[in-house]
Every structure is written in C-alpha cells, then in structure tokens.
C-alpha cells in the first residue's frame with residue numbers, strides 16, 4: 001500500500017514538477033559555465049593586460065570607477081594575476097534589491113563594455129532561480145526543489161532491485177532494449193547515476209528557497225563563516241543587507257587596504273570587498289589565498305571602514321567541517337566543491353534533467369492508455385458476479401496490460417455463456433484458491449523477474465506453501481518481455497507452484513513477448529477450444545500483392561501429387577521471421593496457410609506447396625493457383641502472419657527439427673535462420689515416400705550436412721524398403737541420441753501433417769521420455785509444433 005501511494009505521488013508530482021525541474025536543470029547547466037563561456041565569447045572585453053605595477057588598490061579604483069560611472073561603488077571582486085577583468089557592484093537604486101554590476105580593468109580602473117551573452121546568462125539565472133517570475137516563481141522553484149528531493153528518495157525506493165548487492169542491477173543500462181523497457185531503464189537506471197548529484201543540488205538549492213531551511217542548517221552547523229552568495233560572485237546577499245539604512249558611510253580606503261594586506265598576507269588569489277551599506281556597519285572582505293581547497297572556500301574579514309581595525313576574522317580552514325560545508329553551499333550546488341570534474345558532472349546531470357521528465361511522461365502516458373483501454377473493456381462487460389461454478393480470472397499487473405487482458409479474457413468467457421469473477425491476485429488467499437474449480441491467471445513480470453508490486457504479498461504468502469489444489473484446473477497467460485533475463489519469471493513460478501500443488505494445467509502457459517499478437521491470438525484460440533466457441537479474430541496485417549517469380553517441381557516422377565518450390569516477390573518490402581506463415585485468401589472469408597520456407601534476406605518468399613485435388617478432380621483453391629493457374633509475373637493477394645510460437649530460440653541451444661512432406665518448408669526457414677546466426681547444432685529428421693523422387697531440397701540439405709551446419713540428417717523414405725518406415729521410427733531408433741541432445745537443452749520443432757506424422761512423433765516422445773518430461777518440455781517452450 002505504501003509503495004502504491006509512493007508510486008502515485010511519484011508520477012503525480014512527476015508530470016507537473018518534472019517539467020519545471022527540466023527547465024531548472026537546463027538553465028542551471030547553461031549558467032554553470034557562464035564565466036568560461038563569457039570569457040571565450042568576449043576575449044577582447046574580459047581579458048585585460050597586466051601592468052607591472054599590479055592591480056590598483058581600492059583607494060584608486062573606487063573614486064575612479066565612481067567618477068566614470070556616476071554611481072556609488074558598494075563592492076569589488078578581483079582575481080589579481082589572472083589577467084581577467086574584475087567586477088564592480090554599484091549601489092542599488094531606491095527600492096531595488098540589487099545595483100548594477102560592471103566589468104572593469106583593475107590595472108587601469110576603466111569600465112569595460114557589457115560582454116556579449118551577458119543578458120542571456122542573466123536570463124538563465126533568473127529562470128533557474130524563480131522562472132523569471134518574481135516571488136511566485138520563487139515559490140514554484142522552491143516547491144519543485146522539494147519535489148526533486150522526493151523524486152530521488154521515492155525513486156530509489158520504487159526501483160530497489162531484488163539483487164540489491166549487485167551493482168549491475170543498479171547501474172547497468174541495456175542499450176539493446178527498446179520501447180517501454182528502454183524508457184524505464186533510462187528513467188530508473190540513468191536516474192540512479194544522477195541521484196547523488198540531484199540530492200546534492202536539491203539539498204543545497206533549498207538553502208536559497210526557504211528561510212526555515214537556511215535557519216535550520218545554520219543552527220545545525222553553526223553560523224556560516226563566510227556569507228553565501230546567491231549564485232553570481234560579487235552580488236549581494238538578498239533580503240538581509242540590501243537597502244542602505246542611513247547616509248552613505250565614509251571609508252578610508254588606504255587604511256582599509258593596508259589593514260587587509262596586513263591581515264591576509266601577500267597570497268591573495270581572489271577577493272571580494274563589500275563596502276558598508278550605511279554608516280556604522282563594517283566593511284567585509286571575502287578572500288581566497290592561493291592554496292584554497294575550492295573556489296568558494298572563502299575566508300572572511302570584517303573591518304572598521306575608517307580605522308581599518310579588524311573586528312572579526314574567520315578562516316575557512318579553521319572552521320569545523322559542518323561550518324565549512326555551510327559556507328560551501330554554492331560550491332556544492334554547482335559541483336565546484338569537487339573541482340572541475342565535479343562541475344562537469346553536475347552540469348551533465350542537470351542537462352539530463354529533461355530526460356527524466358520525458359521518459360516519466362512517456363511511461364505515464366502508456367499507463368494512461370492502458371487504464372483507458374481497461375475502462376473500455378470493463379465497461380463492455382456484463383456484471384461479473386462469480387458463483388460456485390464461475391471461472392476465476394486472477395491477474396497481477398504493474399502498468400495495466402495484464403489487467404486489461406484479464407478483463408478481455410473475462411469478456412470472451414462471458415460471451416461463451418460462462419460465469420466469471422475477475423480478481424487481482426492480491427485479493428486471493430489460501431481459502432479462495434482451495435474453493436475454486438477453474439481459474440485463469442493473467443500475470444506480468446516486473447523488475448528482474450519479480451511479481452508486479454501488487455502481487456508480491458500473494459507470492460510471499462502462498463508460493464512457498466503446500467496447499468493441495470488437485471481439484472483446480474487452470475491456465476496461465478504470461479506477459480513479459482524477452483529483453484529481460486527472466487522472461488515471464490513470475491508467471492512461470494506461479495505455474496510451477498500450481499502444478500506442484502496437484503492443480504491440472506489446461507494447456508501450457510502462453511508466453512507473450514512484448515504484447516506479441518500471435519501469442520495473444522493463441523491464448524484466445526486456446527480459450528475458444530476450452531469453451532467450444534470460435535476465437536475472435538485479431539486485427540491482422542493488410543493483404544498485399546505478391547508476384548510469382550519462379551516455380552520449380554521438387555518431386556518429378558513422384559507417386560504422390562506434384563510439389564513445388566515457389567518463389568514470390570512482394571510489391572513493397574515485407575519483413576518476416578523464420579517460422580512465420582503466408583496466408584492466401586481463397587474467397588468468402590476463407591484462406592489457406594503456408595509455412596514460409598525462406599528468409600527475407602534470400603531475395604524472395606519461398607513456399608513448398610503440394611498440388612491438392614478435390615474429390616471432383618478440380619484443383620485445390622489455394623494450391624491450384626500457386627502451383628498451376630498463377631503464371632510467373634502474375635500476382636496474387638497474400639499476407640504474412642506472425643507465428644511467434646514457432647520462431648527459433650533466442651539462444652544457441654541445439655535444435656531437433658522433425659517433419660514430413662511440405663512440412664520441410666517451415667523447418668527449412670528455421671534451419672536457414674540458425675545457420676545464418678552461426679548455430680550449427682541442428683538435427684533434421686525428414687520423411688517422404690522415396691529418396692529417388694521425394695527428397696526435396698536434396699542438394700541444399702546435403703550441402704549443409706557436408707559443411708557441418710547440419711550435424712545430423714536422418715531420412716525416412718517410407719516406400720524405399722519392404723516395411724514402411726516413418727520419422728517417428730527414426731526417432732525411436734535414435735532414442736539415446738535424442739536424450740543426449742535434450743540433456744544439452746535441445747528444443748524440438750515439429751512441422752508437417754498432424755494425422756500422419758506429428759501425432760506419431762508425439763506418441764514416440766511420450767513413450768521414450770515419459771509424460772511428465774514431455775509436459776515439461778512443453779512448459780519450457782522446448783517442444784513446439786506447427787502442424788496441419
């Protein structure tokens with residue numbers, strides 16, 4: 001519950017404050033190298049020529065600058081020996097908080113022109129601090145800074161990985177990921193990279209946003225030894241010491257300067273003299289010696305402006321650590337506390353701020369789409385009252401997809417006249433599970449193979465327990481993404497646990513990779529078979545024109561019907577994967593499916609088609625066109641259909657391919673894909689009538705065998721010997737080899753006729769390996785069939 005609330009707040013604040021923070025990040029980054037950039041843009045203005053006499057003392061600078069400007073000088077900032085222009089601050093006009101700042105040549109006391117780009121950086125700073133909107137803007141940026149603190153901490157908690165000790169789980173970003181998974185990675189992993197910088201920027205930024213915060217820090221760490229500037233060097237600290245309280249004070253610059261030199265020694269690297277705003281106030285000098293630990297480690301000196309008597313001196317190095325930190329708030333905020341690398345990293349982290357706003361928004365929009373679709377699905381459903389014989393549909397969803405599919409599933413069952421009850425797993429307990437007779441579980445996987453947040457309690461409470469659920473029949477729709485190591489991890493754990501409790505699995509878990517339509521269609525088909533209804537059709541690719549390029553008979557002289565290797569060319573490029581299907585419409589909503597026998601890179605889509613004859617002797621509708629009536633150069637309508645369940649495995653596990661007749665088509669494309677990927681552990685068992693006439697693609701297959709791309713080729717030509725011999729017989733004869741390959745993790749792919757071949761192969765597999773082992777192969781996705 002806590003996590004849920006935290007998550008809601010994270011995105012709620014995120015989609016609002018995130019945008020302001022993106023702006024603050026960009027403007028902060030733009031401002032952070034202002035000095036260097038201005039100097040690069042204005043070398044003629046901001047570089048001054050040193051004179052042998054050194055920089056002029058304040059006693060000369062102040063009157064000459066006042067004459068040149070007609071304004072009263074209240075502050076000087078010099079970096080002697082650097083060749084850089086110095087800065088002078090003039091008294092603010094009545095009612096203003098700050099007076100103007102000008103650059104000047106400290107060797108000649110000449111005011112310099114305003115550098116190019118200065119107004120841009122001023123704008124960046126105003127946007128960064130208060131959105132250039134005065135007090136209201138300051139309240140907004142302050143609140144957003146608090147929000148940043150919240151994002152850091154809540155984000156850390158929300159993304160806490162299961163392997164909390166693995167730096168990879170925390171920090172490694174998988175550039176190969178796509179879509180939502182990549183957005184999430186960018187948001188969470190890159191967010192972790194930036195976390196320390198954002199925490200630092202937020203904790204220091206609040207110092208300027210809220211008095212209570214500043215006062216709290218001051219109490220905690222003792223008074224800051226040197227006043228903090230709000231950003232720009234040389235500016236006065238707002239609020240406290242702005243408008244003069246009386247007549248302009250008199251200053252004896254010569255005495256003051258001598259006293260300063262006495263007190264600081266000759267190693268002054270940079271100094272900022274602030275003259276009293278009113279009579280009776282001290283002059284203050286912030287200064288760095290040439291061994292300063294960072295550019296803001298100021299020492300402070302307060303002196304009587306007339307006599308030069310030192311009233312107070314604070315050396316940075318002598319302060320306790322807390323007070324040093326407090327006086328380094330600005331340096332910490334911009335990263336310069338850690339030198340140039342710190343500044344650069346802080347700038348990069350600030351630049352990255354919009355990334356989190358954008359990826360956060362994308363993730364939010366996807367959730368919203370899911371929620372909307374969910375509402376639409378739920379709205380279309382009759383009330384789900386449940387009841388003793390109702391189907392329980394339990395779901396676990398992180399971002400709403402599984403939940404939506406659960407309700408869609410409920411709709412499909414309801415349409416078939418079944419009673420349903422939809423519940424999140426979080427609401428299911430031991431007692432409820434024992435009561436249920438039939439259940440469907442629609443669950444996704446999150447994190448690194450974890451249950452979605454809402455179902456973690458369910459997993460903790462139940463998955464370790466022995467319940468005895470032998471009266472439960474169930475099926476699992478597993479949603480996941482193969483980009484993650486533990487594909488459908490939670491769904492499979494749930495399935496194995498249910499199986500272990502004696503529950504009866506209605507069919508193997510349907511695993512959906514990134515919303516794969518083919519797998520979802522498979523789920524609907526399985527449900528349709530379960531309920532005895534037709535599966536609702538999923539939206540499919542539109543049909544396109546395919547031109548017949550070549551047709552070649554692969555079984556001349558055969559006793560069987562002529563069979564052809566057919567090459568089609570699409571009018572516009574079409575992509576497919578090995579194992580996919582070409583669907584050819586044959587009129588009145590009917591179509592014929594053909595396993596694709598080639599890869600897109602082969603220069604055309606190939607099929608192996610046997611010419612069919614109807615009982616009346618006429619040509620089969622689909623095969624007749626493909627094998628006879630369609631002439632080379634002519635086109636027909638067709639479309640590729642994904643057949644995700646028959647794609648090659650992602651890894652290089654060994655593959656056992658079993659098929660007969662035109663079933664070689666699907667196996668051939670799989671083999672080509674494997675060979676193309678450099679995987680050579682392939683074993684083909686192929687059956688037909690006679691070697692002399694029906695050995696399709698003979699040269700190609702024998703070439704692969706000779707080249708080692710096919711490690712075994714077992715052929716079963718049924719009519720070449722007295723006794724009929726089929727692929728399943730070859731399989732039985734090679735039982736030991738089969739077991740060896742399976743022990744090495746091999747997957748079985750069967751393509752061809754269901755009646756003659758696939759059922760025989762299935763029988764032999766059960767006979768050789770046992771029911772349980774075959775069921776496990778199915779569960780693990782290692783026994784796949786494309787049969788007709």
Ligand SMILES: Cc1cc2nc3c(=O)[nH]c(=O)nc-3n(C[C@H](O)[C@H](O)[C@H](O)COP(=O)(O)O)c2cc1C
Pocket residue numbers: 180181184185370396397398399400401402403444445446447448449450452479480481482484485486487488489514515
């Ligand atoms: C951060 C994150 C982690 C994920 N981790 C896994 C995982 O370990 N294994 C997996 O199969 N899928 C993983 N997925 C993919 C989701 O399971 C998949 O997108 C699913 O469709 C989400 O369904 P839901 O919206 O119901 O949560 C992850 C997705 C995200 C965004």
